[in-house]
Amino acid sequence: MLIKITKLIKILKVCWKAKKIWTKPNAAKVLIYDRVGSENFLQYLAENHVEILDIRGESINFYIILKLICDKKIINKHNYMDLYIKVIDPLIVMTFIDNSISFYKIQLKNPNAKKIFVQNGMRGELGDIFAYLQKNNSYHVDYMLTFSYPIGFKYQQYIQGEVMVIGGFKNNSFSKGKILSDKKSVLFISEYHPEPGLKNSPFWVEPDGRSVSWDDCFAAEFKLLPFLKNYCAKHNLILKIAARTHVIDGAEYQYFKKILGDKGWCYYPNCSPFSSYQLVESSEFIVSIDSTLGYEALARGKKTACFSIRSFSVYNRSTKFGWPAKLPEYGPFWTNHADDQEFERVINYVTTASDKEWQQTWQHYMADIMEYDPSNTRFRKLMCELGVPLKLEYTDVQ
Known part of the structure; x- marks a missing residue:
């Protein structure tokens, strides 16, 4: 009983702090899963074709909540995300959080939609994603945009999907050699x-x-x-x-x-x-x-x-x-x-x-x-191939 009350209090705190949205989410060609790192994508994508799914309590869409109630669905994170994606009906669902196990598990209803993650940091087996992943056929993406082929092939041991090497996305956005050393x-x-706040407590387990x-x-x-x-x-x-x-x-x-x-x-x-x-x-x-x-x-x-x-x-x-x-x-x-x-x-x-x-x-x-791909030409080319609109200044991809 105490656990249920504690969980309820936590949910209420999130709801209190979150931005409340009451309107139906707009249909969009691209849905960014998790606002963290979304600014990197928005540098290139035409923003009027993009929606963002907040998963850390930044905002809550009460249209989605009320629809879950009307459909007699349990109000939980999984059902919320599932319905949000269904309402948006995007061509692409992408994330900058490549170590999100919940992202790998998303099942897209539209058979033409694609799921993409972009690697944002070095990965390992020590307190990192490869310590927690299990070889499981339910892990799936369409494209893994990785730093290199070795790390891409490592991901493929756990996740179904095609590896595409683009290097570091944020690094590619920064032009080298323009600052005097x-x-x-x-x-x-x-x-x-x-x-850790408590003395002698572990840094991680x-x-x-x-x-x-x-x-x-x-x-x-x-x-x-x-x-x-x-x-x-x-x-x-x-x-x-x-x-x-x-x-x-x-x-x-x-x-x-x-x-x-x-x-x-x-x-x-x-x-x-x-x-x-x-x-x-x-x-x-x-x-x-x-x-x-x-x-x-x-x-x-x-x-x-x-x-x-x-x-x-x-x-x-x-x-x-x-x-x-x-x-x-x-x-x-x-x-x-x-x-x-x-x-x-x-x-x-x-x-x-x-x-x-x-x-x-x-x-x-x-x-x-x-690898290093200045101005993320490989990413931009993939977006064009998938029918994703880019900002005008980034549409010229060689």
Whole structure:
């Protein structure tokens, strides 16, 4: 009884905070499932042909609720989404949230409609989608728009659908080479997450019941960053931190201060949708552990050192560089080993390689990791083939 009351209170809170919509949703050729990331699609799509299905409580359509009541259907998330999609009757249902299991399960009533997800981040088996997916024929999409073929084929082990490689959608929208580089600067890309509120509580729990602590997950940063600070000081390089959060002097800043001390580094908050991309482009060298932004920097040809070392404290094969591509334990610009000599080898190569040498080395590996498609021409071409109207300035697809 107590559980039912708690659930009811939670539902009422969502309803109270949500925007209330009383009109019937408009028919549209495209339905974006989940508002998160929808702005990326809306950059290219003709908005008068698009509707958005909010699934996080941003809005509630009471026309749909009342119709469920009239049809004597149970009012739950599944029935709400199912009826919403039926009313919209779209040609395309797409999402930027590629790790949404509920999206894979959507059954479209219109046999001509297509279901598409666009990969928005690096994926793995550690606290991520491949730890939770089961091989199940009910998982289905028509197109998986992925960073590369190796990750696309990994998805195909669980989900029925065609793989189409487009690279990083947001990364493709950012033009490279238009910002003057801040020479002699090394930018470390933050992957900060706040510690759990309760002391000694797990950071997350794996499906098999194994718990992972915050300290174990972020031991990599505590291992790498002191080395990086000393290296920059020794070689007259400016150490910059690309933060995840927008607060100048908040918990993330204090986290880096704890590791790096008061001096010898500069902190840059994430203050706009493309500020981190601009910061990457304006820095001469990039350092990443396993951030999506680090891989995106590589895809655009930035000189990037990848220290994929989380496995020394939290063993999992998907923490290795470029997973699930089958790459060596170490290479010219990466290592999977938490060793200062390896750190020095990698950062020395990245900071001393000529542009020509870097170009040859980088191109040899990137097809297996992440491709780069400026202005998302592959996505736009697919939309045109499927009959989706684009904004006028994006209709010219070669």
